[in-house]
Amino acid sequence: MTDQTRDIHGVRVLVFNAQGDKLVGERDANIFLSAIWEHEATLAVIPVSRLGDDFLDLRTRIAGEVIQKFVNYQVRLVILGDISAWTSTSKALRDFVYETNRGGSLWFVNDLPELDQKLSAAG
Known part of the structure; x- marks a missing residue:
């Protein structure tokens, strides 16, 4: 399966495939950003399976970077x-996820219908 571009409530979204290069650190973000620009998307959906092992360990500061x-x-x-x-x-x-989900730059969602709901509410 390949990455998919979708328009959801007027937002161009690039949904990355569950398999592929891992987002391990700041340098790896360039791979994802390049694909986003190539698809002219403004929102990237990266599955948890594509995150490096330490990404969600806030002490590493990888997520923040x-x-x-x-x-x-x-x-x-x-x-x-x-x-x-x-x-x-x-x-x-847990606190980080709660706070970011209240904003507009970063969301943690369980599935695409939840993303659809959030974009609908934000639009």
Whole structure:
């Protein structure tokens, strides 16, 4: 399966395939950003399976560096999938997810229908 471009509530979205290069650090963000620009998308959906092992460990600062890069290039980011295994063991991550889901630059969603709902409400 390949990456898919969709228009959801007037937003051009690039949904990355569950398999492929991992988003391990800030440098890896360039691979994803290049694909986003190629597809003229403004919102990227990256499945949890594409995240490096330490991405959701906030102590590594990897997530913060990657997210900042997306923000700097004005690309909204969505992490797609169940992250309850991580949030159940980290209050800091649970709080981070809660706060970012209230904003507009980064969302954590379980599935594409949830993303559809969020974009509908934001539009």
